[in-house]
Amino acid sequence: MFSTDSRNYQTLAQKAIRDSVLQDALTDFQNLLGKGGAKAIENLPEGRALRLVGRAIRQKAIANLDILLDTLAENVEKNGGSVFFAEDGTAAVNHCLAIAKKHRVRLAVKGKSMVTEEIGLNQALMAAGIESVETDLGEYIIQLAGEHPSHIIAPAIHKTRDQIGALFAEKLNIPYTNDPSLLTQAARKALREKFLAADMGISGCNLACAQTGHITTVSNEGNIRMAATLPKVHVAFMGMERVAATLHDHEVLIRLLTRAAAAQNMAGYISYIGGPAASGQADGPEEFHLIIIDNGRSRILADDTFREILYCIRCAACLNVCPVYGKIGGHSYESPYSGPVGAVVTPLLFGIQRAKHLCQGETLCGACKEMCPVDIDIVRMLLALRAMLAEGDRKWKVVPDNRFEKAGYALWAWMIEDRRLYNLVLGAGRHLQRFLPKNDQMLARLFGPLKGWTEQKDMRPLAKRSFIEQVKKSRGIK
């Protein structure tokens, strides 16, 4: 679940940067999926222009979200499914626990779902004495290791085959191997037993279609199909923004999603699920429950500045091209939502002040927007969050983050408007810098609020003459 803390951020980021295994993994991963994903989108019949169509579809869907969710719920119910609207994580978790209790569920199999990470579903199920097994291979690995996902679609990229080999030898009682195919086979065998014995299947929802009343689940492994087919109850969790109006809209978004997320023209398995098994059908769940979650999203919806982040379809493409994510990895964010999208979503969902370091840690290079399959302007929102932290905001309950810094800039703004005053300060600076420690003519250390500037590098001292003074001198102007 969410635990992000600005005090940990730098420590975790530094640890990640020193971890050479992680650095290699992140580089390989970004090379594979970042470049591959960009190419897959370029190779669409419509080319990169389809991103703008995708954006328009998302924009209109979010602008009509009330109607779409009502239509979706009505259609799912007509097909014999149940829909529950959960204001927050607790309501969603409690509803799932009530369903589990009614069916005396002892074992639940889960497909990968970031929204269930957001609301802490696994912890709640376990506290209620229900075994909840993550079945996506990456999620299974990190569940066995007692860790958290470090990427939205590739949760275990931070682990090496050797580490996974040792983990499986210990937890699954198999002889040690570091062969990915043997390790996958061991997980396949262990998880097949869970799938066949489970009483409840839990999944997320990649994208629902309001018009027809379906949710869609996307995977390559087939674990979500297992979880949605074999147990007698299927419970799907959905962040309220994940809905498309029509099947045509949905089709465009699915094509963008599979390319951006995994550089694939089509995922291994996509299921359109509209309800429980109908009578006469040979299999499928007896009950289908859809839990639609707000948990802070309506607050984002109400703010024009940040509404755009709700267009996100959680493909994680921005993670795959982000230079910051590529160095510090997912765990530094301490949130189920990492990378550029996480740097916007996490503060908005869990508290801007509390997660301020995330929006301050990104570089604003804009690679995320270039890559985003629905063209979300993440940089604009990062800047808006930073402005809010500087100025404070009553609606979001943000107090100015650093009054000293704000006062410093106010002073600076006042000073540079007066040339004589500026020259005076400049002169004083030139005089005072003589007393600072030097390293090969460069300033090696600054003090007080300026000390951060020399933590990683030396600073060039103030020039003996300013540019204007040099020009004046060369042209003989007094």
Next chain:
Amino acid sequence: MAICGKKVFLARIRKALGHPTEVFRQDDAAFKQTAVLSVENGPAGIRPPKTNSALLETLIAAGQRVNLNVGVYDSLSEIGLALARLVQTKAPEWGGPKRIAAWDHALIHALKLPQILAPQKIPVHFTRLKGCVPGHTADPIRSARQRLRRHIETAFIGVTAADFCLADTATLVMKTEPGRARAVSLLPSIHVAIIEEHQVVSDLKSFIAQIGANVAEMKAGLGNCLTLITGPSRTRDIEGVMVYGAHGPKEVYLYVLKNS
């Protein structure tokens, strides 16, 4: 409580969007229809249809990219022979005797699998929901499903048909219907799908365009569960190395029956 929860939930969204709270009511279907349709990005444009042979070539090439084995045959008997050879050469992943599970579907019945596999003494179980005799057990449908499930669990090869096949991505489109158990393409280690050439369409867009011109047709076209399957189950979760057979089938074979 659920109804009340929904009202409050949607009211909060309407407020956030600045929509008037009384713009639409539960029964105002006409309004909803226009509002929903107004966000449509136009009807799906179907690209110029490819010729049959071009579609098949596309399908075969796309199949290679996702490790799907595509074979094109002139007659059902050839497909039967190919399947019999496959059954003979492959071993059950989880041990035990060789068993086959197959859809209760006209095209599959036309293969005459029980006769073809009789020399190898391999039983074929068709996934028809049988034994729903009222009064037979406390819950006849549930127990019939359980029996069926055990047959599918113990099968090492599952044989299905498909509704469509998308050539561009080598994707099988399978709608859930009685007699067509979903688990047949999921639990056995090997999945064999048999389609006729005319079922091959170019891509997802043309499939969506084909299933219906209006909402009612589209809803019916998707049913309560429609699955797109592209190649065998796969994962890249360990150091980015591609491994086939994560949870679902390790191998998928697609046999296409040519138009006569």
